[in-house]
Amino acid sequence: MSDSAQARLSAAERERALDELTRHFVIGRLDAAQFDERCHRAIEATTKQQLAWLFTDLPAYAAPPPPAPADPIAPRLAVIIGAIVSFTVVLALTSGNWAWWLLLVGAAVVVPVYVRIAR
CATH class of the missing domain: 4.10.860 (DNA Excision Repair, Uvrb; Chain A)
Incomplete structure (x- = not known):
């Protein structure tokens, strides 16, 4: 395994994972039980590999488009x-x-x- 997969997680990385899981739940890709289980696992995860496992069957979430430029x-x-x-x-x-x-x-x-x- 690569060193980056075994790297320890930061609190910000866990937060981003929880946000992404929430988006998948809102869209309807996860039901309530799956969402709850994956959130618990994300909170308990200590390495990036453990966190990546939670998203193996989910498509990557595209970042929202940049805000429209201000009206001149x-x-x-x-x-x-x-x-x-x-x-x-x-x-x-x-x-x-x-x-x-x-x-x-x-x-x-x-x-x-x-x-x-x-x-």
Whole structure:
């Protein structure tokens, strides 16, 4: 046997094994009794070989896909909306004219158009 198979386990490796067993249970590859038995064996395992045995009949679990990149429009859109609202409030309060609030209605039309063009 190779030295890596007889290597002692760390707590993090046991945790990863338990997480993977949980995923297989949730997907339906293990029933409750199998899941319980394998979790107990994973906790009691001392070597990597003992841990690997628990997964011999299970397919390797693919890592979840990386998170989608952040929307580049969102920060610019927040700045534009904040500027329009601030500008409207300042103009309405300083002039005493309610008509400036119509800028917010205009913004409700302009912002979706901007988003569509920016994408």
